[in-house]
Amino acid sequence: MSIKYRILVTTLLLSTHILQAQQQVANALLNQLHGSLRYNVCQYDGTTLLSEQTFQQERLQTGSGDWRLQLRTTALPGGATDVQMVCQLERGTAIQSAVTVSLDFARWSAGNYVLVPAAVYNGNRYRSIGNGYNPDYPRDMYYHPGVPLTISNNPRLSAVDGQASVIALQTGNAATPAVCFFSPQEKKGFVLLTTQQTSLGNSGLTITENGAKDSCSLSISVPAIRKLATGFGDFHPSGDRAPDWKAGDEVTVHFRMYAFDAENIPALLQRFMELRKELSGPNQPRNILPMSKLLQCATDICRGNFIEVKTGAYYRPENNDDFQLGWVSGMINTYPMLALNDEKERKRVARELDFVTEKLQGESGYFYGGITAEGKLRPEKMHPDFPELQAMVRKNGDVLFWLMKHLLLLNEQGYGKMIRPQWEQAAKRLATAFAATWQKHGEFGQYIAPRTGEIAVYNSTAGAIVPAGMMLASRYFHVVAWTKMAENASAFYYLRDVEKQGLTGGDCGDISQDANSESAFGFLESLMAMYYHSGDRRWLQKAETQAALCATWALSYDPVFPPGSAIGKLQSHMAGAIWASIQNKHAAPGICTSSGDALFKLFRATGNRRYADLLRDIQHAHAEAVNMPGHPTTNNLVGSSMERIQPSDAEGKGSIGNFINTRNSWTETAGMLMALEVPGIxxxxxxxxxxxxxxxxxxxxxxxxxxxxxxxxxxxxxxxxxxxxxxxxxxxxxxxxxxxxxxxxxxxxxxxxxxxxxxxxxxxxxx
Missing domain, CATH: 2.60.40 (Immunoglobulin-like)
Incomplete structure (x- = not known):
C-alpha cells in the first residue's frame, strides 16, 4: 500500500470517526424515541427532486462537486442536544441544490400527537373539505350529532390506512419554527427547534409519514423547497428554487432537540411553552405607543363610527353600515366606550344595547349573528336544504359574556339604575337557552338556530367562552344550577379537545372547525372563571395547560421581514402577534376579541412570568401595527389597525411583511381592551x-x-x-x-x- 493511499484511507477514517462521534451525541437523545439523524444534499429541477445523497462521513462526492460537513453537537441540561451544522461545497459546482437535516423515527404511530405551532395540531389528521377560503359545509354536517371534526383543505397527515402523506411548510408558516410530537406509546415528548432563516433565506419544515404509519421523518430544508405553498384553505405553486452553488459557498444550520418524559398532550404543551424562546433567545419589544394614547386614538375612531340607521343605532363593527354581533366587536366595542365614563357615550352604549336586545334575540333566547342597516337578519353558514336561519354559537357566547360585563361595569360606575330590565331579561333568556342546550345535548355545537334553539352544526369548541358567561350569569342572577353547568362544560371541553386532541377550534365565522387561536384564548377565559369562582387549583392547572396552548399561536420571536416590505421598513418587532387559524395563515395584532387579561390573572395567581411575558408581547406587537404619525401601517385613520401581520407566503411571496390598507374594528377593540383591563405596571x-x-x-x-x-x-x-x-x-x-x-x-x-x-x-x- 502506497504512503499516499494510506494517508487517504487514514483521513477518510478520521473524518468518519469525527462525524460518528458527533452523531452519537445527537442519537443518544433520539434513541429514546427510536430516531436517528441524516444529513443530505438534494438536487432539484425547480421543485422536483432529482437526487438525494446522504453524508456517510465528513465528505460527500456528487457528480459535479465535493461537499464537506462539519458538526458541533452539544448535550445540554434538561434532555437537550444542540447542533450547529456547517455544509460547504469545497470543489466544483452544484446546480439547484439544498441541504437537509432529517430526523427519522421508527416505531412511529398514527396515534402520535403532532404539532407545528399555528399550523398543525394533532397532525391536522381530520376530515377535510373544500379547496379555498371558508368552504361551504356539505349536507351531512347539518343536524348530525355524530359529525366528525372537519377542517378546510390544510396541510395534514392522512387518516387513511395505507396512504402516505407529507406536510411541507416553511418556517414563516409557524409561530415558532418548531416541530413537536407526543408519543402515547413511549410516554415521551419531543421538540425540534430551529431558526427562521439561514444565509439562504427561510428554511423548510417537512413531515413525511409512510403509508403503514410506522415511520416518520421530520426534516429541515435549507432553503425551503416545496412543490406547493399552502394558502387560505388551498395550495398554490410555491415558486421555491434551490440556489446554485460554487466552490467555497457554505451554509450554517442551527437546531436543537429535546426529548423528555411526558404523560399526555398537556405535558408536551407545557414543556413547549417553556422552550419556545430557547433557541431564538428573548425577543426585544419596543416601547413606542403608551396604552393611554392607544386608548385615546381608538376611542376617537369608535366615536366617529356611531351611526343611526333604519333598524337602530350602534357603533359600526365593520367598514360598512351593517351590524355583526360579537366576534369582530359588535357589542364588544361598546365596553371600552362605556368605560370612558362619558355621558354622551354612555347613552350611545345604552342605545346599542336596546337595539341588540330588541332586534336580534330569537324566540329560543339565542341571538341572530347580525342584521343589515335595512333590518334584514344575516344568515350564517347556511345550506340550501335547511332554510332555518342559524347563528354562530361563538357569537352567542360573546353576547352572554360581554352583556354581563356591561351590567357589572354600570353597577361599578354607579349607574346601576340605568340598567334596563330588558337587558337583564335578554341575558337571562340567553343563559337559560344555553342551559337547555347543554342539558339536552351535552355540548353547545358550532351553529345554532335562534328560533328553535336546535343545534344546526355540532362539534368544535365554538362554545369556548360560554362557561365564563354562564358563571357570570349564575352569580348575577343567583342561579346555582348554572354554576355546575359551567363547570361541567369546562371539564368536557378540556378533556375532549385539549387533553385528548391538543387543540380548540371552530369558533370563527370564516373557517370550518379548524384549530384556531380565538377559541384557545376564549377557553382560557372560561377556565380562569372556574378557578376564581371555586378557588380549586385543579382549574388553575387546566388554565396553565390552556395558556400553553395559547402560546403556540403567538409569534415567539421577532421575524425577519423583507427589507422593502412595510413591516421591514418600520423594523417592527412582531413577537406576540397572534396567528388566526390553521386555515387563515396570518398573524394579527391582538386576540380576537379580548384583552387577554386572563393571562394577567393567571400570572397573578401563579407568579409565573411566562404568562406576563406572553401578554406583554401581545400588547407590544399590537402597537407595532397601529397607524400613527411617522409609523404608517394602514394608511388610514390615526390609531387604526388591521388584522394582517404576514410572515408567510400564504397570500403570495409579495404579501410577506405588507399590511393591507384598511382597518378592522376588532383589532382596534382589542387594543382598547388591553389599555383598560391590563395594568400598565x-x-x-x-x-x-x-x-x-x-x-x-x-x-x-x-x-x-x-x-x-x-x-x-x-x-x-x-x-x-x-x-x-x-x-x-x-x-x-x-x-x-x-x-x-x-x-x-x-x-x-x-x-x-x-x-x-x-x-x-x-x-x-x-x-
Missing amino acids: YVNTDKKDIYVFDHVTAKVVTAEKSAMVITVTNPTMYNASVSLLAENDRQAAVPLSYTAFVKWPHVTVNAGQTVTVRITREGVVAI
Whole structure:
C-alpha cells in the first residue's frame, strides 16, 4: 500500500470517526424515541427532486462537486442536544441544490400527537373539505350529532390506512419554527427547534409519514423547497428554487432537540411553552405607543363610527353600515366606550344595547349573528336544504359574556339604575337557552338556530367562552344550577379537545372547525372563571395547560421581514402577534376579541412570568401595527389597525411583511381592551417585584416594609397616563373582579420624562 493511499484511507477514517462521534451525541437523545439523524444534499429541477445523497462521513462526492460537513453537537441540561451544522461545497459546482437535516423515527404511530405551532395540531389528521377560503359545509354536517371534526383543505397527515402523506411548510408558516410530537406509546415528548432563516433565506419544515404509519421523518430544508405553498384553505405553486452553488459557498444550520418524559398532550404543551424562546433567545419589544394614547386614538375612531340607521343605532363593527354581533366587536366595542365614563357615550352604549336586545334575540333566547342597516337578519353558514336561519354559537357566547360585563361595569360606575330590565331579561333568556342546550345535548355545537334553539352544526369548541358567561350569569342572577353547568362544560371541553386532541377550534365565522387561536384564548377565559369562582387549583392547572396552548399561536420571536416590505421598513418587532387559524395563515395584532387579561390573572395567581411575558408581547406587537404619525401601517385613520401581520407566503411571496390598507374594528377593540383591563405596571409589594406591560420602563429605588419608591420613565414621543396595580400577597390571592380597572390609580408621565412614585398601603403618590 502506497504512503499516499494510506494517508487517504487514514483521513477518510478520521473524518468518519469525527462525524460518528458527533452523531452519537445527537442519537443518544433520539434513541429514546427510536430516531436517528441524516444529513443530505438534494438536487432539484425547480421543485422536483432529482437526487438525494446522504453524508456517510465528513465528505460527500456528487457528480459535479465535493461537499464537506462539519458538526458541533452539544448535550445540554434538561434532555437537550444542540447542533450547529456547517455544509460547504469545497470543489466544483452544484446546480439547484439544498441541504437537509432529517430526523427519522421508527416505531412511529398514527396515534402520535403532532404539532407545528399555528399550523398543525394533532397532525391536522381530520376530515377535510373544500379547496379555498371558508368552504361551504356539505349536507351531512347539518343536524348530525355524530359529525366528525372537519377542517378546510390544510396541510395534514392522512387518516387513511395505507396512504402516505407529507406536510411541507416553511418556517414563516409557524409561530415558532418548531416541530413537536407526543408519543402515547413511549410516554415521551419531543421538540425540534430551529431558526427562521439561514444565509439562504427561510428554511423548510417537512413531515413525511409512510403509508403503514410506522415511520416518520421530520426534516429541515435549507432553503425551503416545496412543490406547493399552502394558502387560505388551498395550495398554490410555491415558486421555491434551490440556489446554485460554487466552490467555497457554505451554509450554517442551527437546531436543537429535546426529548423528555411526558404523560399526555398537556405535558408536551407545557414543556413547549417553556422552550419556545430557547433557541431564538428573548425577543426585544419596543416601547413606542403608551396604552393611554392607544386608548385615546381608538376611542376617537369608535366615536366617529356611531351611526343611526333604519333598524337602530350602534357603533359600526365593520367598514360598512351593517351590524355583526360579537366576534369582530359588535357589542364588544361598546365596553371600552362605556368605560370612558362619558355621558354622551354612555347613552350611545345604552342605545346599542336596546337595539341588540330588541332586534336580534330569537324566540329560543339565542341571538341572530347580525342584521343589515335595512333590518334584514344575516344568515350564517347556511345550506340550501335547511332554510332555518342559524347563528354562530361563538357569537352567542360573546353576547352572554360581554352583556354581563356591561351590567357589572354600570353597577361599578354607579349607574346601576340605568340598567334596563330588558337587558337583564335578554341575558337571562340567553343563559337559560344555553342551559337547555347543554342539558339536552351535552355540548353547545358550532351553529345554532335562534328560533328553535336546535343545534344546526355540532362539534368544535365554538362554545369556548360560554362557561365564563354562564358563571357570570349564575352569580348575577343567583342561579346555582348554572354554576355546575359551567363547570361541567369546562371539564368536557378540556378533556375532549385539549387533553385528548391538543387543540380548540371552530369558533370563527370564516373557517370550518379548524384549530384556531380565538377559541384557545376564549377557553382560557372560561377556565380562569372556574378557578376564581371555586378557588380549586385543579382549574388553575387546566388554565396553565390552556395558556400553553395559547402560546403556540403567538409569534415567539421577532421575524425577519423583507427589507422593502412595510413591516421591514418600520423594523417592527412582531413577537406576540397572534396567528388566526390553521386555515387563515396570518398573524394579527391582538386576540380576537379580548384583552387577554386572563393571562394577567393567571400570572397573578401563579407568579409565573411566562404568562406576563406572553401578554406583554401581545400588547407590544399590537402597537407595532397601529397607524400613527411617522409609523404608517394602514394608511388610514390615526390609531387604526388591521388584522394582517404576514410572515408567510400564504397570500403570495409579495404579501410577506405588507399590511393591507384598511382597518378592522376588532383589532382596534382589542387594543382598547388591553389599555383598560391590563395594568400598565403591576407591583407586588411583599415581593418588591415590578412587571411593566405599558410602553414605559420602571425600576425600584427603595423598598421598605411599609413603602416602595419606584421611578417610571416614558421613552416614547407621547404623554402617558399609566395605570398601576399594587398589592401584597394576601390581596393577590383574592380573585380580581372584571371591573377592577375602574379603581386603578394612574401616574402621568410625559414624553421623555421620568417620575418618582411612592407606593404605600394608603395609595400611590407621584413625588
